[in-house]
Amino acid sequence: MRASFGVWICALVVLPMLAVLARAAQGGFAGAWEAITRPAAVHALGLSFGLSLIVVGIDLIFGLATAWALVRWDFPGRRLVSALVDLPFAVPTLVAGILLVVMLGPQSTLGGAMAGLGIDVIYAWPGMILALCFVTLPFVVRAVEPVLEELDPAEEEAARTLGAGEALIVRQVLLPPLLPALAVGAGQSFARAIGEFGAMAVLSGNVPRETLVGSVYVLGEVEAGDSVEAAAVSVVLLVVSIIAQLVVSQVNQPWGQE
Template structure:
């Protein structure tokens, strides 16, 4: 599932466009307003109806544990992908090694695999009853039904974001700058740190923010892999499901509204971060 492309409707000013909205446009507007606006307003309204109860619901130990777990596992996934995604993009653009087409294909695979299936296959490999899982457990490392499994699932479903954000920037990078740096005596690492990294940092940040946002919203893979133990491996989205099933829609709405506001704040925050990192370059 291709990620959102913020601001993708960039208008080429040479194209004539029609002012005003014909019937088809109004129909589409109504459809989106009902289909998307409806449920989202319902969650916000239901949460507002709770009044102060909404804050109590969010502040309860089990809810805040779940929200905190979602936040740090998502941040960890974003940090790991900031490094690994950049390395993968580097391989795709700069290294003439065999298997490049395969790596590109593997990077796109998670977009095609349903997220529940991603969780199921991780349990299939790292679950306690499998060869790999039981030998790792012997070493004291539990992956499935434990927190590492959550991070692994998030890494699976968000794999393409940093890679596909950094790759085009790396491709466009003017090699003259790097050559100039190295001809002035800068070593490889210094050239990379002072020339390449500042150029790709905004793209890394954009991809990482997307990874973080997608991870916060993730449900299917986590539901399968985490074991959903309250206070230990229960993430926010699974907690919301539990509240719905327990017949507490108000509490579910309150936690959902918080997650929604976080997700909505993320886009402008990410934009500021990307502009800051890009601006520093001069």
């Protein structure tokens, strides 16, 4: 049983990943280094990295606020908002890109108006950030929500009766239990954003050294037949997202069960 499952996982996951590593290492370390330090590659990787960091920052702020609103307030339409938060889990990311193109593209009313003001959204950084926010929207919200639900308001009340001010309550009572959940949400968002492809492919415009992100750069190299270059850049993206994923699983099991 375990042997057949092991073989299946090796054939489906481990072997392909090793193949990428092997291909990246084909030209030796120097070759791989040369591949990932080409100016276009550096720009694409840097862009992916930078955008992901910005998006994680936005996610943390709005994700915490959204979770707070969903848990602590009963407003009309709460269930609808909750359902909207889940949608990006299911909606294909390519479709997410299309959605934003429809809403903010040059032909749309909104996009036209903004273009008139000299603001490019689609095929530019603002649109890319919005798209990444869309696809990563649920992670922080859903990571934080259960923790907020379990937080007993009595703890805040206790702190208040002990004379603590609001700032102190947030810092000392609310934040500490939320930190692991925020870290999990941030890690998941980052891993998703750094590898995001579908939404970027339709909405970034893919201009090298301007709006071309790492994953789309990899596609370009594959289509150009340069699999060594593609593999080298992939390894960088892989390592970063796997580290983010490991951070998530470490925080999820802080006491190292097993």
